[in-house]
Amino acid sequence: MKSAGPGMTVKVHYTGKLIDGTVFDSSKSRDPLEVTLGNGHLIQGFENALAGMKAGDAKTVTIAADDAYGAHRHELVVQFDRAQFPENIDPGVGVQLNLKSPDGNVLNAVITAVEGDRVTLDANHPLAGKELTFEIEMVEVRQDTGGEHP
Numbered sequence: 001m002k003s004a005g006p007g008m009t010v011k012v013h014y015t016g017k018l019i020d021g022t023v024f025d026s027s028k029s030r031d032p033l034e035v036t037l038g039n040g041h042l043i044q045g046f047e048n049a050l051a052g053m054k055a056g057d058a059k060t061v062t063i064a065a066d067d068a069y070g071a072h073r074h075e076l077v078v079q080f081d082r083a084q085f086p087e088n089i090d091p092g093v094g095v096q097l098n099l100k101s102p103d104g105n106v107l108n109a110v111i112t113a114v115e116g117d118r119v120t121l122d123a124n125h126p127l128a129g130k131e132l133t134f135e136i137e138m139v140e141v142r143q144d145t146g147g148e149h150p
Helices: 044-050
Strands: 008-018 025-028 033-036 058-063 077-081 096-100 106-115 118-122 132-143
Touching: 025 077, 044 058, 044 132
Parallel strands: none
Antiparallel strands: 008 025, 008 033, 008 132, 058 132, 077 118, 096 106, 106 118
């Protein structure tokens, strides 16, 4: 039976939880996640956990923030004057926006506070700075045939 490793395509079911037990994502009610290992599409800690697993294996792993979505970066939390927003955007807590950085990259941000004329945006990943626990079940391991999978 094949073991998961770089260049192998795997299918896994997973449930991701925060330290307090809150589930933030799960594949249990949909098709398993299919991905080729080593292509950079997974957080490092999750990919490391898959290495060596075989179809039918299951495990629970806890991944430090640095091996997940990284530390929460304070420089990605910025305040704007409400007047700087386009007229078609009503800035409210929870509104998600796409921002273009000076170097042309697109950042996803969420409004986290509106206080008077000041609006706070956070461009950190929502799970940045958090330790994550994953329950993982390896469904399939196969040699990659060159096709890319989501």
